Amino acid sequence: MSTKDFRPGRTPNVSRRTLLQAGAGLIGGTVLPASIASQAFAEDHPAIGTFPAGTSGSSAFIGISVPRTGTYAVQGEDELKGYQLAIEHINSGHELIKKISPKTSKGVLGKELKFGVADSAAKPNEAVQAQQRFISENKAVMITGGTSSAVAVALNKLAQREKVIFVCGISGSNDTTGKDCVRYGFRQNFFGQTAAAAIAPVLIKQFGKNKKAAYLTPDYTYGHTVTKSMQDFLAGAGWTTVTNQVSPLGAPDYSSYLLNVANSGADVLINVNWGHDAVLSTQQAKQFGVLDKMKLVVPYQVPFIARETGGLMQGVYAATDYWWTIEDKYPLAKMFNETFEKKFGYKPEWGAENAYVSFAHWARMVEEAGSFYPPDVIKAYEKGETLPSLVGDVHYRPEDHQCVRPVIIVRGKMEKEMKNKEDYYEVVEIVPGDGLMQKPDAFGCHLGDYT
Amino acid sequence: MINWPNFVSQLFNGLALGALLALISSGLTIIYGTLGVLNLAHGAMFMIGGYAGYVTYSYTGSFILAVIAGSLFVMLLGVAMERIIIRHFYHRPHEDQLLVTFGLGICFVEIVRLIFTSQSQVAPPPALLQGITSLGFLFYPTYRLAVVGIVAVALGGLFLILYRTRLGMIVRAGIEDSVMVDSLGINVYRVFMIVFGIGAMAAGFAGIINAPVVSLTPGVGDDILVETFVVVVIGGVGSFPGAILGGLIAGEIISITSMFNPGYAYVMLFAAMTLVLVLRPHGLLGTQGRE
Numbered sequence: 001m002s003t004k005d006f007r008p009g010r011t012p013n014v015s016r017r018t019l020l021q022a023g024a025g026l027i028g029g030t031v032l033p034a035s036i037a038s039q040a041f042a043e044d045h046p047a048i049g050t051f052p053a054g055t056s057g058s059s060a061f062i063g064i065s066v067p068r069t070g071t072y073a074v075q076g077e078d079e080l081k082g083y084q085l086a087i088e089h090i091n092s093g094h095e096l097i098k099k100i101s102p103k104t105s106k107g108v109l110g111k112e113l114k115f116g117v118a119d120s121a122a123k124p125n126e127a128v129q130a131q132q133r134f135i136s137e138n139k140a141v142m143i144t145g146g147t148s149s150a151v152a153v154a155l156n157k158l159a160q161r162e163k164v165i166f167v168c169g170i171s172g173s174n175d176t177t178g179k180d181c182v183r184y185g186f187r188q189n190f191f192g193q194t195a196a197a198a199i200a201p202v203l204i205k206q207f208g209k210n211k212k213a214a215y216l217t218p219d220y221t222y223g224h225t226v227t228k229s230m231q232d233f234l235a236g237a238g239w240t241t242v243t244n245q246v247s248p249l250g251a252p253d254y255s256s257y258l259l260n261v262a263n264s265g266a267d268v269l270i271n272v273n274w275g276h277d278a279v280l281s282t283q284q285a286k287q288f289g290v291l292d293k294m295k296l297v298v299p300y301q302v303p304f305i306a307r308e309t310g311g312l313m314q315g316v317y318a319a320t321d322y323w324w325t326i327e328d329k330y331p332l333a334k335m336f337n338e339t340f341e342k343k344f345g346y347k348p349e350w351g352a353e354n355a356y357v358s359f360a361h362w363a364r365m366v367e368e369a370g371s372f373y374p375p376d377v378i379k380a381y382e383k384g385e386t387l388p389s390l391v392g393d394v395h396y397r398p399e400d401h402q403c404v405r406p407v408i409i410v411r412g413k414m415e416k417e418m419k420n421k422e423d424y425y426e427v428v429e430i431v432p433g434d435g436l437m438q439k440p441d442a443f444g445c446h447l448g449d450y451t
Numbered sequence: 452m453i454n455w456p457n458f459v460s461q462l463f464n465g466l467a468l469g470a471l472l473a474l475i476s477s478g479l480t481i482i483y484g485t486l487g488v489l490n491l492a493h494g495a496m497f498m499i500g501g502y503a504g505y506v507t508y509s510y511t512g513s514f515i516l517a518v519i520a521g522s523l524f525v526m527l528l529g530v531a532m533e534r535i536i537i538r539h540f541y542h543r544p545h546e547d548q549l550l551v552t553f554g555l556g557i558c559f560v561e562i563v564r565l566i567f568t569s570q571s572q573v574a575p576p577p578a579l580l581q582g583i584t585s586l587g588f589l590f591y592p593t594y595r596l597a598v599v600g601i602v603a604v605a606l607g608g609l610f611l612i613l614y615r616t617r618l619g620m621i622v623r624a625g626i627e628d629s630v631m632v633d634s635l636g637i638n639v640y641r642v643f644m645i646v647f648g649i650g651a652m653a654a655g656f657a658g659i660i661n662a663p664v665v666s667l668t669p670g671v672g673d674d675i676l677v678e679t680f681v682v683v684v685i686g687g688v689g690s691f692p693g694a695i696l697g698g699l700i701a702g703e704i705i706s707i708t709s710m711f712n713p714g715y716a717y718v719m720l721f722a723a724m725t726l727v728l729v730l731r732p733h734g735l736l737g738t739q740g741r742e
Contacts, residue, residue: 073569
């Protein structure tokens with residue numbers, strides 16, 4: 001008899017080898033169905049982009065490029081926090097994520113989400129280089145970025161070429177889901193057309209018809225399309241453009257542009273600049289006495305501008321994606337505000353909201369597709385089903401991949417009206433999204449192929 | 452059809468803008484002319500001057516103290532930078548000098564970002580200089596008017612140091628031929644340290660003077676650095692009067708072009724630089740052969 005027979009607690013006649021084999025069989029038995037399933041899955045679909053390589057392990061990688069330096073750095077950091085919170089919630093199966101993506105348990109299809117962050121400095125070439133690296137080295141299954149529409153448009157093209165889904169960050173240009181739209185790109189947030197359609201009636205009601213408007217426009221796709229949309233919507237009420245001051249992104253000084261505005265005889269200054277450019281141009285407009293001569297309007301609201309301009313947004317109308325005080329009306333917004341503030345110590349701005357919701361929607365689409373196979377995920381979006389968001393029910397249009405969602409019109413509160421130090425805006429109106437959208441082909445969108 | 456009141460306004464604004472550019476550029480051109488080092492951290496020093504002044508202002512509420520502290524802090528930083536790092540690069544290729552100053556600039560910007568975040572900070576002008584002044588033909592921010600005067604005084608001070616003192620004579624000689632200055636028994640490395648300190652101080656001074664005009668962010672120096680280089684190239688590398696002339700020309704080009712077509716303001720600035728490089732490669736007031 002061998003020694004094994006004398007060991008206490010051990011069943012006689014079962015050798016160590018047999019036990020090991022049985023154990024291996026058991027472990028194999030639990031693991032095998034998943035691996036067989038995933039193999040079968042991969043076999044169902046041909047390899048495309050980073051599929052199936054990106055999800056062959058226990059995790060899936062997301063490439064994030066936000067501006068952490070340059071003109072849009074403040075807004076980029078806020079966006080990044082929204083992404084981080086969404087990933088944390090998806091991985092832990094947080095209650096809020098489950099409200100938006102009910103099938104989410106932990107991770108996406110059981111894969112833990114991992115991510116890499118690159119500073120785009122709001123420059124398309126830097127964003128594309130970083131995402132190309134995330135795609136080839138980390139096998140990113142989804143990429144995100146924006147804050148500048150020039151970046152969003154460039155990443156649209158990269159996504160379509162590499163066949164990796166691009167969930168757009170902040171991008172206000174009509175082109176992102178217009179002439180530069182792609183099959184692999186999706187945008188949750190509001191944009192020039194919807195901003196203008198929502199705010200124009202409010203401005204006409206507030207300031208009257210036949211007004212003269214001066215524009216400050218940043219010289220790239222976002223600026224040109226937002227200004228064009230505002231001009232189109234206001235023209236119906238007889239508003240004319242007396243001057244349009246186009247300036248480069250990150251201009252160090254606005255004095256010469258503002259002198260032209262001051263001498264233009266305008267009634268309203270429509271500042272389309274964004275990020276630090278908006279802060280600087282607004283402050284300098286005050287220095288040059290422009291804000292004493294005419295009313296300021298910010299058609300595409302800039303996160304943090306009220307904090308940074310120290311009172312200059314008081315009484316100013318703006319269109320935005322999200323403002324935290326809507327939590328009284330939307331329970332999911334309240335949940336989001338609470339978890340965000342607990343983690344980061346301030347009320348989230350709309351960059352963080354867009355980041356969070358667009359990741360939550362993506363997670364839902366993958367769960368519904370039951371696969372990371374990009375064409376299936378795209379088709380899940382294209383069903384156009386009604387989805388929960390922080391601003392109520394929304395849906396994505398199959399024709400241009402633009403989310404149809406409300407636009408919120410806010411007005412800067414006077415200091416005495418503020419209930420707390422972050423209570424900068426009064427919500428004037430929440431305009432439903434359906435009536436704000438252009439016809440799907442109005443901006444020349446052709447989505448391109450799935451494969 | 453030219454709108455004459457606007458044209459006169461823009462002409463004046465170009466002068467104000469140019470004065471500030473001249474001050475920032477003068478520091479860069481003196482350092483390059485004397486040491487042969489193109490200091491790519493110059494924009495960062497401009498930014499640090501602004502922040503140092505802002506911090507002083509926050510604690511003391513005194514704009515004058517802020518200007519003094521901001522300038523001195525950046526001067527000391529410049530001297531330390533020269534002693535610890537830059538002096539090891541005098542005999543190394545220009546590429547190395549560019550890389551080390553560029554790297555230092557990034558470090559400075561990121562340290563400031565770490566402390567103050569990217570959110571802009573507002574440094575208000577002194578109470579006396581707030582508001583708008585009517586000049587008859589235009590209303591202009593009072594502080595910007597004062598900046599023209601402040602810069603004129605500062606440039607006058609720099610002129611006196613460079614053209615009326617023994618140190619200035621040595622610096623100017625060093626710009627022409629540092630080997631000759633060295634062989635005359637003058638400790639040229641000590642001069643280099645002083646020049647680096649003065650150049651940095653000019654940037655820091657400009658930074659705090661400029662702070663109430665712009666809102667302070669860690670990237671404020673990056674934006675201005677490009678314009679500063681254009682000014683130095685137009686005026687002539689190493690030429691103090693060239694920096695002033697280049698600054699004024701750049702300011703006027705930006706202002707006047709923006710009146711006709713604002714989108715072309717910076718295009719015209721670079722076109723002017725290209726034209727100068729083609730017709731007079733050493734700049735308007737530069738000396739041929741000088742590096």
